[in-house]
Amino acid sequence: MSKFTNYDIIRSPVVTEKSTLASEHGQIVFDVAIDATKTDIKAAVEGLFSVKVKAVNTLVRKGKVKRFRNSLGVRNDTKKAIVTLVDGQSIDISTGV
Secondary structure, eight states: OOSOOHHHHEEEEOOSHHHHHHHTTTEEEEEEOTTOOHHHHHHHHHHHHOOOEEEEEEEEEOOOEEEETTEEEEOOOEEEEEEEEOTTOOOOTTTOO
16 A cells, blocks of 8 residues: 555545435445545555445545635645445444544
């Protein structure tokens, strides 16, 4: 694996209505490090949760420009990973690691 540890790659689970619906189909959504690759994410999830990963899809959410009084600021870009597990595998994200 690369220079990251598993906890550096997987930042936190994403708990929204859409990600909860995806969990019914064996998919889990995580916030991940912006420079983590799909193979890094797959190895980190398999190492942390002891499950088999079928596929990893990633997306980068660009940071918004926000205004506070007279100054402009930009939020950081974030990366999300949608991890599809092999049939019969599951992760309970409410318990923690």
